[in-house]
Amino acid sequence: MKHFDDWKKNLDHFFGQDFWGEFEGLMKPSIPQMNIYQYDNELLCIANIPGMNHPKNVDVLVDHSSLIIKGSVDLNHRGGHQLMSEIAVGAFERSIDLPFPVRSDKMEATYKHGLLIIQLYRLISDSTNQKPIKIRHLEDE
Template sequence: MNVRFERYPVARNAFGDVFDFEREVNSLFENFLGTPWGRVAGSGYPRLDIAESGDETVIAMELPGVKKQDLKVLVQDGLLTVSGERTSPALPEKAKWIRNEVESGSFSRTIELPHPVKQQEISAELNDGILRIHLPKAEEIRPREIRVK
């Protein structure tokens, strides 16, 4: 497949998206043919990653524009729920929208904990729009080296 698109369209309107047309065409192909390896690994909103290392599992979640105080992390009955709200800043007086793609409002996502955790030692931090929740493994499931006597 060799399709080329004009990078900078001749007709320019204020705040037109340079790659809009290209994206539209690409999405037509994708919707029609499907991507070879499926869409997303799992689906849900907000998007998250789960990563495991020796003593803990880290859940990372994309939360741009969400403030710490508008976020709630709850661990209960083997489930982790992250919920909150993204408040959209009010449009200043005499302003008008040109594009409004960013969604605001409340969100919630629940996942099963991958293993028993030390509840008291769970910590979380929010940096550059990524929330990281550290879930320390419960003592009984931590990798343990057995010394041979």
């Protein structure tokens, strides 16, 4: 892996820019991997986060119609010579656009066996957000 990093740096230096920037997203999978299921007015979001020691190491943020998951994974394997590295470790952040706005008062998240399960519910509003604007008549002033 070190040889690949050296090779990558040499290409970046040769081309005078971040040569791999455009391609890196295609070569690396999105972290964490996600499945999202829609049921009528509910979304079930399942994130694969193996090796997370405790849910306090992850933040789940919901903003109207987007979901952001960020945190860190540390496998704590010291010593020895690593022969293969496929499990992402360290800090991660992923933002996902949801198919509809969700309620901020009804959200649940659980973590078990390496899976973060997030339940979100569609925001259904009976009221309109229309607000009248008073028009000032300048000739009266």
